[in-house]
Amino acid sequence: MTTGDRCEMPPIPLRSTPIKGFILDITGVLYNSMEGTDGIPIQGSAHAVNRLYSESRVRFLSNESTGTVGHVVGKLGRLGYTGIREEDVITPAPTAAEYCKRNGLRPHLLVHPGIRSVFDGLSQEDPNCVLIGDAEHAFTFKAINTAFRHLMKMKDPLLLSLGCGKFYQRTDGPCIDVGAFAEALKYSSGCRHVVIGKPRGDYFQTALDSMGLAKDEVVMIGDDIVSDVGGAMAFGMRAIQVRTGKWRSEWESHEIKPTLIADDLLSAVKACID
Amino acid sequence: MTTGDRCEMPPIPLRSTPIKGFILDITGVLYNSMEGTDGIPIQGSAHAVNRLYSESRVRFLSNESTGTVGHVVGKLGRLGYTGIREEDVITPAPTAAEYCKRNGLRPHLLVHPGIRSVFDGLSQEDPNCVLIGDAEHAFTFKAINTAFRHLMKMKDPLLLSLGCGKFYQRTDGPCIDVGAFAEALKYSSGCRHVVIGKPRGDYFQTALDSMGLAKDEVVMIGDDIVSDVGGAMAFGMRAIQVRTGKWRSEWESHEIKPTLIADDLLSAVKACID
Known part of the structure; x- marks a missing residue:
């Protein structure tokens, strides 16, 4: 692939200002x-x-x-x-928990079991958003469909995702990441999507x-x-x-x-x- | 929701020409x-x-x-x-099998067990496309990730999907459909996407x-x-x-x-x- 006559100069030189x-x-x-x-x-x-x-x-x-x-x-x-x-x-995850608290959000969680405890202080009854992380093997059809149904019940469906990564690399190969499952839910429910993270x-x-x-x-x-x-x-x-x-x-x-x-x-x- | 001054007249009246x-x-x-x-x-x-x-x-x-x-x-x-x-x-599914045959495609299948037999006549070794249907409970993280890895290995990654439905309705509620999982794979792999079906x-x-x-x-x-x-x-x-x-x-x-x-x-x- 050639970039043709596109300028490839970086917008900010590395040593433009002191790095602290x-x-x-x-x-x-x-x-x-x-x-x-x-x-x-x-x-x-x-x-x-x-x-x-x-x-x-x-x-x-x-x-x-x-x-x-x-x-x-x-x-x-x-x-x-x-x-x-x-x-x-x-x-x-802690940033997302804080975001939920500040905005009165009661998340339905589709996350890895390893971070569920981060959200313990939040009400999760009658959810008004879905919060999705890299659930890995917890991304079952049933779990994805349950999250989808919650979104379909909301007046203004909202999806929070912990990042929107396309994939992460493991030594045995690339692994599909949370961003893909966020796209799936967006496509089918038409929800708003807020990314928490990079x-x-x-x-x-x-x-x-x-x-x-x-x-x-x-x-x-x-x-x-x-x-x-x-x-x-x-x-x-x-x-x-x-x-x-x-x-x-x-x-x-x-x-x-x-x-x-x-x-x-x-x-x-x-x-x-x- | 109001449609404002958008014209709502149907483009072709129902009885414009004889219905045969x-x-x-x-x-x-x-x-x-x-x-x-x-x-x-x-x-x-x-x-x-x-x-x-x-x-x-x-x-x-x-x-x-x-x-x-x-x-x-x-x-x-x-x-x-x-x-x-x-x-x-x-x-x-039969249309997709025919499409694969005509185009020299060797699909990796991410489909419901109920239709696997439709693709029996096709080589599925060294796949040069991924073929996705409504796999329902066969949409495990492992199966989705395997399909993703096949796409990431292809020079010109191609995804065929049997329709691109957002959801289907069951008596107990809506169910997320194949289109969502196709979007997930597209997002993460950057593949081309061909829909077979409506x-x-x-x-x-x-x-x-x-x-x-x-x-x-x-x-x-x-x-x-x-x-x-x-x-x-x-x-x-x-x-x-x-x-x-x-x-x-x-x-x-x-x-x-x-x-x-x-x-x-x-x-x-x-x-x-x-």
Whole structure:
């Protein structure tokens, strides 16, 4: 594929303004997923994370919706990322629970059993929205149809989804992600759809706020060209695409042009702070 | 909802040219679905079908993909539709098998167990397309993900779907249909999508050919505003929407304007031939 005479210059050069902080995606950047295990760490990433903790500010912004923040941090610890603190990790489920509370929403949950507890404080009777995460094997026909029927009963059907990922990469191959099931429900019910998580700007803002930094002081590093890179750049941040995780070589000519494409997290970090 | 100053006149008046034949949808027109049973016949429809067989020409054009034609005709017989012949019933699975054969396609099947046998004559090794029907409970996460992975491996990923229905109506409520799962796979894989069945014009043409009639001599009667009515009218036929099956009152102001909206099949037939 040729991009013809399209300008390929990145909109914001990497070193245009001083880099004071980093927002990192987790899966595909720190480790690769492997079914039935915690996954496999990506070489150099632990070293990169240690450098960021000692020389910069760093937050971890994930669309992971199969486990709680505690579960994510526990897994990272077992994979050798021993210094990551729970307060530095942001996942969409708590953000969604807060969103429901603020907007008087009573969600019908179509989520992974691992995150159900996050929504314990919310009324789920007489649902006025459906909340969908990466339910994985809980995506049965019956569960999808039940969610659909709830939407069909609502006067103004509303679907919240924890991210809108197309797929995630496991060592044995790509896996279809929550965004696909959100599209299915939208198609059949005609519902409104609100994404909680990347690529939404306010989700990046949450990470910026927790660092006390502005969007032009921070670089996003991720493996998803749409959720990580596209979301951050549309929000006005610089963003580095890594060639690990779900990376596809055809993305070299993707319509989204990252600030930089780096081989892995360590290379990305070096390009920013060496 | 108001349609403002939009013209609501039907494009082709019902009696504009002589009506020589009828194409009928089956589910929601002849009977309503009920889980675990053959369904419940819709009052008056058997009488209407008998009149059409004695006074006109008639074909049954369905997007049903959970059973073979033999299975459909057997069920209709048990519901009191004893005169319907297999050769008068068209379902998309045999059409899809023929399409695959003609185009050198080796489908990976994500279909209901009830129609697998229709594809027995086709090679399914090293698939170069995915073929999806209303798999119902066979829509497991694993099966959907397997289909997705096949698409991701193809150079020019192609999805065939047996119809693209949003939902079908059962007596206990609406059920999400194959179109939703096709959208899910499209979203995540970026595949091409070819629909076999309504609302495609060539599917209506199959029914016309088997009657030896032209499109302006035939009226379509169905309960799906998009697949039945929209498809037939876009193809240049007259089409009657019935208020049975999946009918929704909000469709009174749908952007697709049927030639006529009738309470049920019997009313529709009377409006045409009395």
